[in-house]
Amino acid sequence: MTEEQLQLLRAARPDRQDDGDPAVAEARAAVARAGDTSLAWLESERAVDLKMKASLGQVEPPPSLEAALLMAMRAVRGTVTPPENLRESVLASVRNPEVQPITAPPQNMVPISRRRWLGWTTAAAAAAAFGGFRVWRRISSIPMVDLTAALAAITAKGVELGLMSPEKSAIAGWLRENRAPRLGKFPVKLDALERKGCQIYGIQGHAVSLECLLLPGMRELHLYCTASAEVAGSPANEAAPDVRSYEGQTLATWSQADLTLWLFSHEAPDLIRELLG
């Protein structure tokens, strides 16, 4: 049996629908001539193939996917317009409700390719099924430690900005328009930095806004902000920022004007302290 025949047999489908192929038939004959050991090998290959096929056949897509696909196809063909404000519904319907951008995609993006669009369409489909959108309710405050871990994970994975703009006023307007928490008065040196954009996340039902700031050389700083009333164990109001290393990043946390803030970066702690000074 040649190497080519071996490869051909391994490429032949296990239900033997390729047996009509003369080359496959010849390879099988070569295996038979080679003796029992080769035949046993071929059978064990087939057994593994069949088990892999059967096993992968058990993989279930997310329950919401079917409805989302149908809705997305209608949306792109213009036969359905997704509702404009699905904030509550997205929070209620996404498969992983822990962390999800909850705002509309910016005009210059192709919205259908974005994961949040999947959330929208899922929500729209769910709404169609249940006859109305669920009302989002804030259940309880979230522990500071949990929120910090979630924000660190978001930052480490790479943020996806809902609005990309260097304009402070545009960012402020966008956050205000989406009823997101926002720090009104930044520390002076932090406020002097260039802006990149912003986003709003829903984390266990709590809205957290993100502003992305830039140091020279496009080094990003991520400033997250939420209402202190929603955070259990938030830092004392107006206390000095606590700057420390956190899972490979530099993290500063503090509270200011009834808001709890997190600043994630890869900068040296001293630089962060200076910026927050």
Added chain:
Amino acid sequence: MPDTDQPPLPPRPSPQDEVAVQAWLDEVILRHYRQLYCYSLSLTGHEADAADITQQTAVKFAQHWSSIREDGAIRSWLYTTLYREFLLFRRRTRKTVEFEESHLSVELHQASPQELNADGSTAMELLERMDEPHRSVLSLFYIEDLSYREIAEILDIPTGTVMSRLSRAKDTLRTLLAPAL
């Protein structure tokens, strides 16, 4: 797994008949989306990314269905499109290390063929331990029951490459399943 007993697709509607077109598109996607998702999951290893890529494939299909000349080519078109969407996704996210033909990544944990029956997760984990070019070939082979010629067409690679990758991927699989074989 593909259902070979499925009735043939209904005739293609006129593009002007919006309702009929939508129903036909739905029918096509409902027939294929489970396998498309499974293939996407084997490529990305991440449920949300897999759903995203599957959705993007469905959207592309809704936009370009009329350019597919024969119904028999729809399946290949869907998988080709999904694979291209995956490549775009990978380029954007740069999560995957570029493939080097000289090695396959194999971790030490081994499974048994018996474990494969429980649900798809063990089989999916086995696929995830392979480099993307081997994984993409083996996934199409198992998930959609495609011939090596069809796989070559979808991935736009020579049939000889498909055969050699399948063979190497199966070597890896046997290594991972070795204790019980």
